Amino acid sequence: MISSTVGIWNYWIVFCLMMIGLFLVIGRKNFLKKIVGLTIFQTSVFLLYITFGKIKGGTPPILNESINTIYSNPLPHVLILTAIVVGVATTALGLSLVLRINSEYGSIEEDDVSAQDLVDYHDDIETGKTLDLKFKK
Amino acid sequence: MHNNPILRISTKILFAPIILFGLYVQFHGDFGPGGGFQAGVIVASAFILYSLVFGIEAGKKLFPLNVNLILLAFGGILYGGVGIVSMILGDEFLAYNILGSSPQSGQHIGILLVEFGVGLTVSNVMIALFNAFASYDKIKEK
Numbered sequence: 001m002i003s004s005t006v007g008i009w010n011y012w013i014v015f016c017l018m019m020i021g022l023f024l025v026i027g028r029k030n031f032l033k034k035i036v037g038l039t040i041f042q043t044s045v046f047l048l049y050i051t052f053g054k055i056k057g058g059t060p061p062i063l064n065e066s067i068n069t070i071y072s073n074p075l076p077h078v079l080i081l082t083a084i085v086v087g088v089a090t091t092a093l094g095l096s097l098v099l100r101i102n103s104e105y106g107s108i109e110e111d112d113v114s115a116q117d118l119v120d121y122h123d124d125i126e127t128g129k130t131l132d133l134k135f136k137k
Numbered sequence: 138m139h140n141n142p143i144l145r146i147s148t149k150i151l152f153a154p155i156i157l158f159g160l161y162v163q164f165h166g167d168f169g170p171g172g173g174f175q176a177g178v179i180v181a182s183a184f185i186l187y188s189l190v191f192g193i194e195a196g197k198k199l200f201p202l203n204v205n206l207i208l209l210a211f212g213g214i215l216y217g218g219v220g221i222v223s224m225i226l227g228d229e230f231l232a233y234n235i236l237g238s239s240p241q242s243g244q245h246i247g248i249l250l251v252e253f254g255v256g257l258t259v260s261n262v263m264i265a266l267f268n269a270f271a272s273y274d275k276i277k278e279k
Contacts, residue, residue, distance in 0.1 A: 081174060092266050099273055 010051040017044035029110040031101065035094045042087045049076040049083075141190075148190045155183035159260075166252050167245065173252040177259025184260075185267050193271045202268065205261050212258030219250045 017040055024037025053076035061071040098108055105113050159180035166172030188196025220231040227235065233247025234240040 085174070088263075088266075095270060099270070 008051065010047060014044045014048045014051070017047065031098045031108045031110065035091060035098065038094065039087070039091055046080045046083060049080045052076050144190050148186055152183050152187060156180055159183070163252065163256050167248050173255030174259055177256040178263060181260040181263035184264050188267065188271065193268070197268065200264060205265055208257055209261035209265060212254045212261065215254030215257065216251055219247055
């Protein structure tokens with residue numbers, strides 16, 4: 001009864017995780033929290049694909065004697081195995097960018113970083129330098 | 138965290154079981170869910186836990202950086218080497234059947250070696266990433 005109205009509850013968890021991740025990426029100004037949000041978003045996508053591949057009563061796709069074995073679809077699992085590895089690499093890349101920003105600006109808050117950029121921009125205008133000159137150097 | 142007795146003792150108790158569970162997942166990969174990726178991360182988590190609790194220097198003493206980098210490369214070489222060996226023996230790249238006396242034993246040896254290479258690389262990449270991020274300030278000071 002419940003299952004007919006709710007459907008497969010994995011999808012609800014996917015939905016919640018995806019929205020939590022999206023909110024963290026958009027709503028938080030801290031770069032580290034943005035990366036955490038990105039990771040949660042990724043996890044929701046992993047769960048979505050694993051749910052596609054799962055078949056009720058399915059076994060791992062390994063040959064055995066009985067003919068009527070039902071096995072889960074291995075393709076989404078393999079796809080997500082790659083996605084997890086790529087996810088680790090992108091998280092490491094993002095964290096290293098955050099470290100670099102922190103060493104350059106002394107802050108990982110988006111507002112502080114943009115404010116410092118704005119101050120630099122206005123200093124350049126007041127001293128007569130244009131942005132083009134800055135980039136030509 | 139060095140002076141917290143609960144963390145210190147629970148880390149010492151947990152360290153060996155985590156690695157044992159990692160090995161279980163590693164060798165279970167032939168027949169069911171599990172394999173090199175998962176086992177590598179679990180084994181790496183034991184070393185990362187040790188470094189978190191006892192400090193990054195103690196972690197580097199337990200698992201030196203050059204050993205880490207050598208094992209990292211060795212895992213990839215082992216994976217590729219299995220493929221090259223099966224080519225030398227006269228079959229295609231990563232065709233396991235020719236490695237053993239019978240196709241079954243060949244498959245068994247091939248999967249075991251390839252998964253071991255993957256596990257080695259993944260665990261060492263995780264530890265190397267952790268070390269790189271944890272000792273970032275010290276690199277900058279030099």
